Amino acid sequence: MTTDIEIARAAEKRPIQEIGEKLGITGADLIPYGHDKAKVSAGFIAGLKGRKQGRLILVTAINPTPAGEGKTTTTVGLGDGLAAIGKNAAICIREASLGPNFGMKGGAAGGGYAQVVPMEEMNLHFTGDFHAITAAHNLLSAMIDNHIHWGNALDIDLRRIVWRRVLDVNDRALRDVVTGLGGVPNGFPRQGGFDITVASEVMACLCLADDLADLQQRLGDMIVAYRRDKTPVHARDLKADGAMTVLLKDALQPNLVQTLEHTPAFVHGGPFANIAHGCNSVMATKTALALADYVVTEAGFGADLGAEKFFDIKCRKAGLHPDCVVLVATVRALKMNGGVARADLGAEDVAAVKQGCANLGRHIENLRQFGVPVVVAINHFAGDSEAEVAAVKAYAEARGAEAHLCRHWAEGSKGITALAERVAHIADGDAAQFAPIYPDEMPLWEKIETVAKRIYHAEEVSADPRILAQLKEWEEQGFGNLPVCMAKTQYSFSTDPKKLGAPTGHMVPVREVRLSAGAGFVVAICGDIMTMPGLPRVPAAETIRLNDAGEVEGLF
The missing domain is CATH 3.30.1510.10 (Domain 2, N(10)-formyltetrahydrofolate synthetase)
Structure with a gap:
């Protein structure tokens, strides 16, 4: 099987000036970093203020599992799919962190035939941001x-x-x-x-x-x-x-690259979604919205973390109004949520899929609380059976959310055109009535409780009296109107990464709060989440190397 890096290396990339022209960015407004990547100049971006904004589409996912969900791959595929059906589309994703690249998670450029290139540079030093x-x-x-x-x-x-x-x-x-x-x-x-x-x-x-x-x-x-x-x-x-x-002057300017099918892609910023707000930069998103009719972006990890923060922090702060949400799921991940071990995922198990769909259903329910239409994308794997896919579609339909089987990883844009057409239709309508799930004036502790109970479905939220006193002190200092940024495990709705599916009756312990007065939010650290991850027993770094031709191998 051809690997992601082999596919990316074989790509016929077009000059970055040609990609910029698709969006009306002239060569004079690009700051090239080689032939295939560039920054968009601050002066050009300043001149875009007041332009009509395009439609904003968020791609999020069920809780991540070792089986894989393919959220970034679907984001890239959907952008290519929109372009393939004649839409003026752009993609906005985050930059990759070296920590996960050399640890366990891998890169952040998509996969298969739905990738952003240059993949190697993007997953390494890129433009130095x-x-x-x-x-x-x-x-x-x-x-x-x-x-x-x-x-x-x-x-x-x-x-x-x-x-x-x-x-x-x-x-x-x-x-x-x-x-x-x-x-x-x-x-x-x-x-x-x-x-x-x-x-x-x-x-x-x-x-x-x-x-x-x-x-x-x-x-x-x-x-x-x-x-x-x-x-x-x-x-x-x-x-x-x-x-x-001064050090950040150039880093603030969004990076422009392209997909394998030459759709413009802004790749800029990279806050983690479990310990930060998990979205690409406001500047990149607003620039894309001013230049494209449809902008596909993603929020990190599952919808309980990434999408909630996208809505309650980024959209609130930047005045963005999303028009549609695509919720990514895989049959394999749903089977894991249904209790199947990773080694047994290849065998058909419709019952486990149905049981694991509780995780999917919880996310559908949560996303609707924000007033944005939800469409499910089933990211196809070769071993998925027709009966398993049918079970996911039936489950989504029973909850009023249509589901589309997507083959973009193997087929590129032609494997996701049905979803692209449907998403464009929804985004062009007026179904979205977006609103965050809590108001600015709500006390900080009540905001934490709101997210924990309405999104994580916790029965109780606990904190030491000193934490409650700290929150009260910040309110008295004028920080009470800030949103909260919940830091917890990405693997579960609870703070226990082993509780898969849709757990209820659990408690969310808040063990620390941090005031990010510059960013404009209060971080609530829950459970055992770490702000400095460690490497796994066998880190990806052990297999990353240069081959005899001087090419990178092992990067994914």
């Missing part, structure tokens, strides 16, 4: 410690520094560290730690910013520590926001 974010974040870290070293004029309490360092590598040994050892020349010893770059508030700020001025304002608003009198210290108090913005 993540490196810029890492550098800007750690510059601020250095400036905090440097300020303390030279007298601490801001009276920062060393016990209340909340700004950690970041690295775009899964490295569990760096979760908790002590810095400043070695005596007076090296500063003051203190406990700190590292998060993965995609969990950085700098990443969130970049992905939610409208322009450079907005980005600098957000960076300056970030709270990095507290004084001895418990008042907050912001990044601008350290005069760090200007230099950080």
